[in-house]
Amino acid sequence: MTDQSYTHDPAAFDESGDRVENGDPASSDAAHETTTGGETTAGTADGAGLTDRQQWLVVGVVLLCFVGFPAAIFLYPPEFLGFRDAYWSFSMIPGLILGATGVWLLSRR
Numbered sequence: 839m840t841d842q843s844y845t846h847d848p849a850a851f852d853e854s855g856d857r858v859e860n861g862d863p864a865s866s867d868a869a870h871e872t873t874t875g876g877e878t879t880a881g882t883a884d885g886a887g888l889t890d891r892q893q894w895l896v897v898g899v900v901l902l903c904f905v906g907f908p909a910a911i912f913l914y915p916p917e918f919l920g921f922r923d924a925y926w927s928f929s930m931i932p933g934l935i936l937g938a939t940g941v942w943l944l945s946r947r
Contacts, residue, residue: 893942899939903932 851860888896907928916924 898940899935903936907932
């Protein structure tokens with residue numbers, strides 16, 4: 839009995855999904871960096887990735903939303919709500935900021 843298992847090789851296919859027999863593996867590399875206008879873009883082969891500025895913006899927003907807002911609620915609890923209610927209601931603000939950042943990044947691509 840012979841072992842005829844299939845191993846997927848992404849370099850063996852072109853953009854439309856057709857098999858390329860003697861394809862150039864360097865041209866089908868999906869994760870590479872290009873430089874455009876002084877900013878490095880990390881992403882796919884078509885250059886549709888995020889710039890360095892956008893990547894750092896995402897890091898800053900995530901840190902603000904996952905560390906900054908809970909720390910602010912803990913250190914400076916609102917006077918008009920209880921502690922538990924503040925965590926429930928004010929968690930919507932970081933969610934809206936994260937959602938708006940995601941929509942902004944996708945619309946800029």
